[in-house]
Amino acid sequence: MKSGNALVIGGGVAGLCAGIYLRRLGFGVEILEQHSLAGGLATAWKRGGFTFENCIHWLVGSKDGGQLNAAWKEVFDVSRLVFFEDPVFEVLERGTDRLTLYRDPGRLEAELLDKAPQDAAAIREFVGLVRKIARLRMPEGDSLLRNALAGLGLVPLLPLLSRYGKLTMADYSKRFSHPLLRAFFSAGMGELSFLAIVFTLAWMAQGNAAYPVGGSLRLVRLLEDSFRNRGGALRFGARVERILVEGGRAVGVALQDGETRRADIVVSAADGHATIFDMLKGRFTNGRIRRKYETYKTFPSYLQVSLGVGADLKGEPGTIVLFPDEIIRLDPDTTAESLTCRIFHFDPTMAPPGKTAVTCLLPTYNEPYWSDLRRQDPARYEAEKLRVAAAVTAAFEARFAGARGRIEVVDVATPATVVRYTGNWKGSMEGWLYTPATGIRPLPCVLPGLRNFYMVGQWIAPGGGLPSALMTARSVSKRIARESGIRWKLA
Ligand SMILES: Cc1cc2nc3c(=O)[nH]c(=O)nc-3n(C[C@H](O)[C@H](O)[C@H](O)COP(=O)(O)OP(=O)(O)OC[C@H]3O[C@@H](n4cnc5c(N)ncnc54)[C@H](O)[C@@H]3O)c2cc1C
Structure with a gap:
């Protein structure tokens, strides 16, 4: 045929x-x-001169010749993207306690050993694993020879992958006593495989998971x-x-x-x-x-509170996980102990000059609450969105003095928004x-x-x-x- x-x-x-x-x-x-x-x-949406990104933190395959790069080239002209690679993956912050998670394994290890010397064994094991995976090339593409070589490279690591593949993020968090490190591994998606973060950091260490400007x-x-x-x-x-x-x-x-x-x-x-x-x-x-x-289990759904800030927040981290003093109540089943904020000062297409787009992500599994509320009581749905937005704005302004009184746009997307615009089951952010x-x-x-x-x-x-x-x-x-x-x- x-x-x-x-x-x-x-x-x-x-x-x-x-x-x-x-x-x-x-x-x-x-x-x-x-x-x-x-x-x-x-996707992303525009509000009052700001663009609020919904998705891309990093694109695996961004590096010329890196894993998946050749496949992306088959579907579009990758050279038309300009990539930004933040040396920092994210910053974790609770009050004056602060941990910087660098993309470079050496800097990451030095920072963690400095801030959490009591966890030295687990830190060395974790970063060591990232280094090993970063040296690996997974089988891909159509070349039998390349696939065979990649497969051979994988063999010595199979026992490790099998051992660590049995662990969740929450399991691994127990290896740490530093509260921020524990929270990093267990907050949010504790059931996620531990290998997910290892592979993510390994792609970053390879310089193959950068952010495309324009999102x-x-x-x-x-x-x-x-x-x-x-x-x-x-x-x-x-x-x-x-x-x-x-x-x-x-x-x-x-x-x-x-x-x-x-x-x-x-x-x-x-x-x-x-x-x-x-x-x-x-x-x-x-x-x-x-x-x-x-x-x-599916990935959770989420609320995204987006802020258009009438100030340039350059100098602040690109991604920060805040642990605010007050826990944020999202819906009847869900509270958020942390708030992941992306501060898009690194992408000039997201805001007018001198201003900054910010997005704050709050995961929840209670999609039915938001979808039912939107259908059955639109006024309360709007009021609930405003309530969450007020809590997020307060936490953000408490940390970023430069944003205080200068938030020009507030936009809230809920799990009901995800379902309406993408049809994803339970409003899942990434499927399974x-x-x-x-x-x-x-x-x-x-x-x-x-x-x-x-x-x-x-x-x-x-x-x-x-x-x-x-x-x-x-x-x-x-x-x-x-x-x-x-x-x-x-x-
Ligand atoms: C907050 C967030 C951050 C993320 N960060 C990253 C990241 O940094 N890096 C990364 O790689 N991935 C990231 N992802 C995941 C990534 O966005 C998704 O996994 C990916 O976009 C899924 O693509 P898809 O085409 O499979 O599904 P979808 O994007 O869900 O596309 C399905 C399409 O089908 C359409 N559709 C559904 N039903 C019908 C119908 N009945 N008739 C016609 N059309 C229909 C929908 O409207 C939609 O356009 C992130 C996701 C979220 C939500």
């Missing part, structure tokens, strides 16, 4: 990457996106241009309600407005739960898939949480009993993130090429 027509549901990063790969293989591709812009979770909007614009310039069609306001199936084959989709679109293959880059249980009515699944949806139980083994990209249908994106790759959006799109496109009898040769 030669390449035919493909419909891609969802214009997030996975949908755009899948669209580009399929175009490069010769398929006619239409991406159907429910929202009025592409990007999904990788998500810039990245997504380049992907969108790459897709359109290759002749792909991207349609907005196109919410898919059903996937049409005839004789065990996906043959198209039905949109919310009743229109139907037919195609040779259908790829869903939308939320996994909605795809399997709503668009396909749960008809093509099995015990294994159901069990994962019943037992795997990567835990010792999930590992990083992907979920199936095809469903039992259904041909000509594939899934890509964060819901088939525990841990989520932009790399998994890219790499699932790549591997699924390869599979489609193979099953269609097409050579994997990108035009």
